[in-house]
Amino acid sequence: MPLTSALPLEALVDPVSGIVRAVAPVEHPAGAPPRYTAMTADVADARRLGAWPADRVSLGTTFGDPRGAWIAAVAEAVERYCGNRLPPSGHPQEPRRATAAELTAEEARLYGPGALPAYAPWQYGRPGFPYAELTPDTPALWTRAVENGEPCWAPVALTHLNWRQGELRSLPRTHHLNYAGIATGQGLDDAVERGLLEVVERDALELWWHLDGPTRGIDPASVPGLTEDLAGCGLDVHIVEMPSEFAPCVAALVHDPGRGMYAAGFACRYDPAEAARKAVLEAVHTWVFTQGTVDADGWVYR
Template identity: 65%
Template sequence: MTVQLPIEALVDPVCGLVRELVPVRHEGMPDRYVAYTAEVADSRRFGVWPSDRVALGTTFGDPEGARIAAIAEAVERYCGNYVPAGLRRASAKELAAAGERHLGPADLPFYADWQFEQPGFPFAPFTEDLQILWTWGEEDGASGCWVPASFVYLNWRQGTRCGEPRLNHLNYAGIATGQGLADAKLRALLEIVERDALNLWWGLGGPARGIRPESVPGLAADLAGSRLRCHLVEMPNEFGVPAVAALVWDPELRIAAAGFAARFDPAEAATKAVLEAVHTWVFTQGLTTADGWVFRAIEAGILGRGLYLDFRADRRYLDDAGPRFERVRDLGAHVQVWLDHRLHPLMRRFSEPAELVDVAAIPSGSEAELYARLAEGGHRVVTVDLTTPDIAETPLRVARVAVSGLIPNAPAAFPYLGYPRWTEAALRRGWRDRPVTPDTFTFAPPPHM
């Protein structure tokens, strides 16, 4: 009989995946904001397995929940960075000829033709003839399905894989840890819906109705003790899931920080978005001085050099970002460029909506409705179980979910503009009366990482 290990078994200073959990406090934090940093063991000792060395868990008023969240994030990055042997090499055309289901170029049309023509653009077209590596997943309503491995695993371009065709940036959207695979899958799927809603609302400059922060139960108490000003908007989507964008503004440090969440309960989505925005605010403070913790982490080799712009005391990072933000090559640099006050007029996207409603006016969603609407839209949902055998001895599971047609988030330099959904959604929602072009797209990122 197999005895399942408790989650806390993953925490041990000698043998644990998580060596230590450390509470985090910064001046000006809301009184109820709780954060734990997980110091994670170095999986590179086992080979080409560069999982994150630091993970974070946050809550409002729930220390144990923050501890579990930090462990879960460490597990997500640990499993997501493990690439097993035996991946299949084939072209999409070969899979189709063999009658094998797969997510091919029509399902994942990453980049537009004009992007490949830009000097120094690092990605290759995903074509039917291209030989790539694939991994096996389970498709809803069907049997198995092949998914491009570069879209499944984190930090894919390592070791011998540096010679593989580079189709996409690291895929941030759709990976999650849960209490069992079904829970992990649902969390990952909601993240994909959130990022798709964010991409369309922000990139297309679409309207959104505001939510009165005071109408969200408990939110005023959660933010008490801080100087942060909060704004909330509902991001449109067609999947019946409340998706909320939050902005917190620090008038003293002049930091704008955003967070986003999709949950079936609109109040829960709003609170989670604010929680994420507060974390973004904390992170951004590490970029405000030349010896801030972000730059110290770069010097220590914990964060990659070249992922951030060089420090500027004058904060005029737009001078270095490039006309289409082509030098903003990592999500962390998004908040760095937002230290430049010339981006701050975009805060009106959060603070000056066309209308304001109470959170109770937003209908709740459901899992059944989400799946029904995905099916109606012709979106294929494929799940890959990434749980490693050691983590499988605990209740935790890690799922990667890929959904055809929905747009993942990416650094400002590499937006996935090959998706027809940009134009289809813009026309259907009345945000455009003609196809989306580079001249009508918002390349400036939101203040979020």
């Protein structure tokens, strides 16, 4: 029987048949803000279904909102579960293996070589460089997409995650794994908006970082709610604005003076205060994660 309404988010979580097997709170790390809340999701093993290397674990974090952290963990699990799936042969959305020249000869629209990001010529010429230039004659995998409301073909190398599995490893590797822009939302429009904001965030970060651009500091005490979020922790917090013409983008740096450890976070939101809180939350999470990488037997490696 076809569904007439969306299932609740909880339907994704089941120990036997769920995409997510379970969601559990993460033990509160020493020195973290008391309001720091983290949930981890145990994701079903998609590899049992074929060449589908979806992430087995996802994490959701908030300041003082366990339900929000639960939703974030499940949403990230679904995001990676779907993003790592290539529609199989015979599926209506099956990708197509072709060169850009072949698609152009068929008068197909494509988001192709001239419009895509590429490495510098000197990089392609360097011995052992792992990426090949996507030219009109480079064999590639293409997926159906939409550009300005019109159907087109886009390279799977930029639209999917760990797609180079099995026989597909024979195709030239033209781009690095692209996590920026993949998102889960409450409906298509919400997911698209979240994905676009993530792209804006990475665009602002890359331009600001690599071009050593200017910035303006933000007093953490001026961000509504952030003082309460950070109460009771010994981290030094610094926040700056990353220049962007599209939406407020913020970078945060936390410093743990006791461990001599730094961690950064970045965010883009329509509300600059929300962007600042999200960047700090991400920086705190990166600080927590980094502690698990310091020792050779840290929990990250287990």
